[in-house]
Amino acid sequence: xxxxxxxxxxxxxxxxxxxxxxxxxxxxxxxxxxxxxxxxxxxxxxxxxxxxxxxxxxxxxxxxxxxxxxxxxxxxxxxxxxxxxxxxxxxxxxxxxxxxxxxxxxxxxxxxxxxxxxxxxxxxxxxxxxxxxxxxxxxxxxxxxxxxxxxxxxxxxxxxxxxxxxxxxxxxxxxxxxxxxxxxxxxxxxxxxxxxxxxxxxxxxxxxxxxxxxxxxxxxxxxxxxxxxxxxxxxxxxxxxxxxxxxxxxxxxxxxxxxxxxxxxxxxxxxxxxxxxxxxxxxxxxxxxxxxxxxxxxxxxxxxxxxxxxxxxxxxxxxxxxxxxxxxxxxxxxxxxxxxxxxxxxxxx
Ligand SMILES: [Zn+2]
Numbered sequence: 593x594x595x596x597x598x599x600x601x602x603x604x605x606x607x608x609x610x611x612x613x614x615x616x617x618x619x620x621x622x623x624x625x626x627x628x629x630x631x632x633x634x635x636x637x638x639x640x641x642x643x644x645x646x647x648x649x650x651x652x653x654x655x656x657x658x659x660x661x662x663x664x665x666x667x668x669x670x671x672x673x674x675x676x677x678x679x680x681x682x683x684x685x686x687x688x689x690x691x692x693x694x695x696x697x698x699x700x701x702x703x704x705x706x707x708x709x710x711x712x713x714x715x716x717x718x719x720x721x722x723x724x725x726x727x728x729x730x731x732x733x734x735x736x737x738x739x740x741x742x743x744x745x746x747x748x749x750x751x752x753x754x755x756x757x758x759x760x761x762x763x764x765x766x767x768x769x770x771x772x773x774x775x776x777x778x779x780x781x782x783x784x785x786x787x788x789x790x791x792x793x794x795x796x797x798x799x800x801x802x803x804x805x806x807x808x809x810x811x812x813x814x815x816x817x818x819x820x821x822x823x824x825x826x827x828x829x830x831x832x833x834x835x836x837x838x839x840x841x842x843x844x845x846x847x848x849x850x851x852x853x854x855x856x857x858x859x860x861x862x863x864x865x866x867x868x869x870x871x872x873x874x875x876x877x878x879x880x881x882x883x884x885x886x887x888x889x890x891x892x893x894x895x896x897x898x899x900x901x902x903x904x905x906x907x908x909x910x911x912x913x914x915x916x917x918x919x920x921x922x923x924x925x926x927x928x929x930x931x932x933x934x935x936x937x938x939x940x941x
Contacts, residue, residue: 614690621653625749628667628702631660634694643745644738646721652738654746656704657689661697666755666848669702670841671746671807674726674759676711676719680824681760684837691838699850702754707746710738715827717764727761728805747810756788757811757818758844760837765827766921768883770914770934771836772796772864774820776812784817790940791847791855792821792840796864796916797940819844826920864934867911869893871924873904878922879931881915887933888912894919894930909933 617638631637637660640653672681685703692701706712708726711719718725721738729736732744751757763769775789776782777799789797802809808818821840824833843855871877875896881887887909896905907930916934924930 626656626658628658628660628700629664631658631664631700633660633662633664635660636689636694641745641749644741646738652709652742654704654709654742654750655706656702656750657685658703659689659692659694659697659701661694661699661701661850663698664700666699666850667702667753668699668756668758668845668848668850669704669751669754670758670760671704671707671751672760673704673706673712674708674807675717675761675764676706676708676713677715677717677765677827678760678762678824679827679829680762680833680837681821682706682712683829684760684834684841687834688838688841697845697850699755699845699848701845701850702750704746704750708739708742715765727759727807728803730805730807730810743807747807751807751811751816752814754811754816756844756848757808757816758841759806759808759811759818759820761820761822762824763822763917764825767917767919767929768825769822769917769932770796770884771821771823771833772798772916772934773840774798774800774802774808774822776808776818777801779812781812781815781817785812785819788817788844788847789819790857790861791843792819793843793855793857794821794823794836794840795858795860796862796934796936798864798866798934822917825917861940862936863938863940864913864916864936866916867909867913867933867935868929869907869909869931869933871896871905871926871928871930872907874925874928875899875904876922877919877924877930879918879920881918881931883915883918886912886914893933896924907931911935 639656724739733740913935917932
């Protein structure tokens with residue numbers, strides 16, 4: 593398997609034809625911060641941005657796809673794969689890369705399909721090099737551990753000075769989620785982010801106080817509007833889920849004036865608040881609700897037993913609402929999220 597991967601990498605570097613309409617583009621290896629304004633108008637670039645040499649001597653690089661359209665601005669940066677087990681954003685980006693021509697857009701579309709390659713290779717949320725969660729270490733550290741270096745170079749070398757950032761997530765590999773978009777609750781760019789969250793075109797949006805260390809938190813504190821959709825789960829990609837991501841990307845581009853036309857929106861977009869339900873005890877989890885189903889305060893959501901079936905905990909929802917995320921992985925540690933209940937609070941106009 594490793595030999596196959598090495599062979600593919602060599603082929604990419606030599607620019608040989610692969611599958612896909614635009615995958616014969618040569619791979620440009622950049623050594624420093626990307627100067628987007630120097631890229632020719634109406635062009636596409638496949639880039640690799642080396643950030644660290646690993647223990648075995650291999651070079652860790654961030655893959656970047658850049659479509660430069662009829663003008664350099666606005667610059668939209670789409671980042672997927674910060675968590676290695678959230679795959680819908682990754683595949684959606686590759687399909688948008690195949691489908692869009694530079695001539696069709698005004699501005700620069702930058703896509704990072706897999707921001708955390710070691711985590712993706714391992715099929716894990718965290719980077720096995722240092723077991724850090726990349727979405728908690730931004731803006732990173734140039735002389736830190738592997739994840740900290742990835743975050744540093746992604747933020748300072750790729751994302752900084754963007755006009756908008758779309759951080760594409762998929763909840764987690766052990767669970768499924770109702771597609772929704774987060775935007776910042778308290779930020780100088782909250783209104784611009786909220787407007788884009790609505791334009792993304794999912795039925796549910798949520799204003800959230802992003803903790804420090806998240807890419808979108810660092811962006812909004814730097815004055816860059818940003819949103820973070822959650823689509824997918826189970827560590828997989830399926831056509832209907834990545835289609836939502838592709839439509840959302842196109843809607844954001846319409847919203848920013850990069851594509852013609854208006855965003856395609858559902859009949860109503862609800863702002864929701866969330867109640868997260870955590871495991872009181874570790875053990876073996878069984879859910880008692882379906883994703884999307886309505887629940888009332890007091891309804892049993894999940895139960896936890898020990899490995900011989902002795903009951904350890906029953907988890908009930910304290911609020912009315914509907915099930916927005918649910919853990920399907922049976923193994924849980926204390927404090928793991930077992931479910932999320934959404935409560936709609938207003939219809940966005
Ligand atoms: Zn994530």
